[in-house]
Amino acid sequence: MKALEERIRKDGKVYPGNILKVDSFLNHQIDIALMDEIAEELYDIYKEEGVTRILTIEASGIAIASSVARVFKVPMVFAKKAKSKNIGGNVYTSRVTSFTYKKDYDITLSKSFLGAEDKVLVVDDFLATGSAMKGLLKICKYAGAKVVGVGICIEKGFQPGGKEIRDMGYDVTSLAIIEEMTSDGRIIFK
Amino acid sequence: MKALEERIRKDGKVYPGNILKVDSFLNHQIDIALMDEIAEELYDIYKEEGVTRILTIEASGIAIASSVARVFKVPMVFAKKAKSKNIGGNVYTSRVTSFTYKKDYDITLSKSFLGAEDKVLVVDDFLATGSAMKGLLKICKYAGAKVVGVGICIEKGFQPGGKEIRDMGYDVTSLAIIEEMTSDGRIIFK
Numbered sequence: 001m002k003a004l005e006e007r008i009r010k011d012g013k014v015y016p017g018n019i020l021k022v023d024s025f026l027n028h029q030i031d032i033a034l035m036d037e038i039a040e041e042l043y044d045i046y047k048e049e050g051v052t053r054i055l056t057i058e059a060s061g062i063a064i065a066s067s068v069a070r071v072f073k074v075p076m077v078f079a080k081k082a083k084s085k086n087i088g089g090n091v092y093t094s095r096v097t098s099f100t101y102k103k104d105y106d107i108t109l110s111k112s113f114l115g116a117e118d119k120v121l122v123v124d125d126f127l128a129t130g131s132a133m134k135g136l137l138k139i140c141k142y143a144g145a146k147v148v149g150v151g152i153c154i155e156k157g158f159q160p161g162g163k164e165i166r167d168m169g170y171d172v173t174s175l176a177i178i179e180e181m182t183s184d185g186r187i188i189f190k
Numbered sequence: 191m192k193a194l195e196e197r198i199r200k201d202g203k204v205y206p207g208n209i210l211k212v213d214s215f216l217n218h219q220i221d222i223a224l225m226d227e228i229a230e231e232l233y234d235i236y237k238e239e240g241v242t243r244i245l246t247i248e249a250s251g252i253a254i255a256s257s258v259a260r261v262f263k264v265p266m267v268f269a270k271k272a273k274s275k276n277i278g279g280n281v282y283t284s285r286v287t288s289f290t291y292k293k294d295y296d297i298t299l300s301k302s303f304l305g306a307e308d309k310v311l312v313v314d315d316f317l318a319t320g321s322a323m324k325g326l327l328k329i330c331k332y333a334g335a336k337v338v339g340v341g342i343c344i345e346k347g348f349q350p351g352g353k354e355i356r357d358m359g360y361d362v363t364s365l366a367i368i369e370e371m372t373s374d375g376r377i378i379f380k
Contacts, residue, residue, distance in 0.1 A: 023300065028267065028300055029267040029300075029303040030256065030266045032256060032259045032265070032266060058249035058252075059248035059252060059268070062252040063253075063256045066225070066253045066256045070222045075222070076222060077219040078218070080218070080249070
């Protein structure tokens, strides 16, 4: 997606350790017009699939998922990052490893909001190692819901998540795929 | 706001300890059309104030703030709940007490995204003890930003937050104010 790649080039900041900061428009301060463009792009691809739910994970997926749910005219639902002690019996639970924070945590979703009748488009801001996304996909599996696609804003193509999730058979749409971030701060897209 | 009160009556669930669950439409599964109605309501009230930023706190404020930012055509920014160890020098920080989780935590906001030139509408899903909102207002104060108003979906009128924040001089708009939740599960609005 041209507009997203241009925005990443313009406002993204590259830090050592392959860290890309896009917090001026994607995951701290949010440019809603850009979210709506992203949503239209995903709608074009998945509009014939009978999507009934947009699923994401808190916190930075929520703004994107809101825009996507608006164009699909379906509810948005987000998985919560919870400590194990807060987990009751009426939720789907899945374990995620955070590489940013170097710890494991559980994500949970109420069983009321996802079921076998659902056709789900799963969206998130980033796809890198794929741990959070695999957690969301596991929750869809527990629910018996059909995943019609995975919509990602920025995929770090040099990390294994995207390939692994495609190899699992999922249809992954990444609107910007970064092939390389150079030591002098340039971003090369696939 | 009639539509919101009706929705709370229809789908809200009252639990012992004055707990109101609205997770089927407001803070776990999200009804985007309702968020957009809420946004229009707040726009009607604050449209003449020259709002430059919509501020909220992760996670459940984000969907509402996204809709509000869309109608105001300004960026949305959300404060993050961070452990102290993750806090660098380039952020505003404020301490919040969570009564749900019975612990204190810091909220942070990058200094890049809020400054003395900003006119801010602060929004959130709930106002009860007011601890999170006071944290957000403190961050606005640190930034030197002007708070034009506080927009809340559901205020628990029987808890002190709303009165305290109004007494501090802020213009608080709560779209539904709950006066009482009875032991047989009825919800009485102000």
